[in-house]
Amino acid sequence: MRSELRRLADNLVRGAFLELYLTPKPGLVDLNDAGSHHDLSISRMEASLAVVSGYLRRLADSLVRGEELTAQVRLGIEAEQAMLERAGTNCHKGYIFLSGLLLAAAARSHRAGEAALSAAVADVAARLFEVAGQDDSNGSRACDNYGARGIRGEALDGLPALFREALPAFRCELAAGNRGSAAYAMLGRLMATVEDTTALHRCGREGLRTVREDGRALEQLVEQRDDFMSFLAQRNEHYVSRNLTMGGVADLLALSFAWLSHTGELEPPRQ
Ligand SMILES: CC(C)(COP(=O)(O)OP(=O)(O)OC[C@H]1O[C@@H](n2cnc3c(N)ncnc32)[C@H](O[C@H]2O[C@H](COP(=O)(O)OP(=O)(O)OP(=O)(O)O)[C@@H](O)[C@H]2O)[C@@H]1O)[C@@H](O)C(=O)NCCC(=O)NCCS
Numbered sequence: 202m203r204s205e206l207r208r209l210a211d212n213l214v215r216g217a218f219l220e221l222y223l224t225p226k227p228g229l230v231d232l233n234d235a236g237s238h239h240d241l242s243i244s245r246m247e248a249s250l251a252v253v254s255g256y257l258r259r260l261a262d263s264l265v266r267g268e269e270l271t272a273q274v275r276l277g278i279e280a281e282q283a284m285l286e287r288a289g290t291n292c293h294k295g296y297i298f299l300s301g302l303l304l305a306a307a308a309r310s311h312r313a314g315e316a317a318l319s320a321a322v323a324d325v326a327a328r329l330f331e332v333a334g335q336d337d338s339n340g341s342r343a344c345d346n347y348g349a350r351g352i353r354g355e356a357l358d359g360l361p362a363l364f365r366e367a368l369p370a371f372r373c374e375l376a377a378g379n380r381g382s383a384a385y386a387m388l389g390r391l392m393a394t395v396e397d398t399t400a401l402h403r404c405g406r407e408g409l410r411t412v413r414e415d416g417r418a419l420e421q422l423v424e425q426r427d428d429f430m431s432f433l434a435q436r437n438e439h440y441v442s443r444n445l446t447m448g449g450v451a452d453l454l455a456l457s458f459a460w461l462s463h464t465g466e467l468e469p470p471r472q
Pocket residue numbers: 273274276277278291292293294295296297298299301302305333335336337338339340341350351352353355395396397398399402403447448449450452453
């Protein structure tokens with residue numbers, strides 16, 4: 202259990218790096234540019250991931266010691282503060298929460314399999330929201346203004362974006378022999394389905410609609426083996442012109458990469 206949790210913690214860090222370096226991603230920081238994030242850069246996000254890495258190791262240790270959930274929530278809040286102090290950004294706030302939630306659920310899930318893990322996520326999220334207060338945040342305002350459920354709904358429902366959308370999209374593409382486009386099939390599915398409160402906060406319902414339509418277009422281009430890379434680069438220009446971004450999609454993509462890395466599905470097949 203100890204080594205398994207440490208391994209998952211390491212994969213959660215790896216997943217966030219894989220998300221950061223996937224290029225192009227409209228509105229988001231990638232190897233080409235900082236998208237709609239004037240305050241961010243690759244190096245700043247890498248500095249933020251150093252904080253995430255230390256946090257996930259401490260969280261795994263806390264879980265191995267069998268500490269109460271309140272101790273893990275405290276570690277999450279400390280990590281949010283350390284990210285602001287050391288990297289000057291809140292760019293992984295959502296991921297600190299989502300990765301911690303998945304790790305805490307894995308420690309408490311006594312049955313094997315993704316359905317059991319998803320149920321454990323929902324259970325931990327319900328208990329976590331009882332002990333952690335609700336901030337006056339961009340996400341909570343977007344939820345109030347647009348009747349959205351955002352990251353809290355995603356967590357309380359057991360991460361359906363991960364288990365029911367992203368992973369099946371990746372596996373379906375891989376089963377068709379398309380290893381090169383599998384990550385983009387996953388990105389397209391997340392864009393088409395996630396209720397991203399970062400997009401809502403920045404550009405209202407119109408912004409979320411744009412992300413969803415682009416997600417469906419990306420899925421079609423991937424399916425038709427068309428030039429989806431040029432499409433994403435063009436959409437990046439549009440997102441930057443509107444200040445549109447999709448931080449929730451980014452965090453859920455990172456979580457998906459992390460889980461696929463943990464299961465070994467990112468490795469090339471053995472000859
Ligand atoms: C539960 C908390 C995470 C609090 O969340 P809250 O409801 O208060 O909302 P936000 O503070 O807005 O943070 C939520 C972040 O979640 C990401 N997100 C958005 N939609 C979804 C979704 N549908 N599913 C999953 N995740 C989603 C998103 O994160 C990314 O975007 C961030 C940038 O957003 P923002 O801060 O709004 O930035 P800007 O637009 O640039 O802002 P301005 O400059 O305009 O002001 C970035 O962080 C990405 O990660 C949302 O931002 C929570 O704080 C909590 O309870 N924490 C407890 C501690 C903990 O983590 N414990 C776990 C231990 S087990």
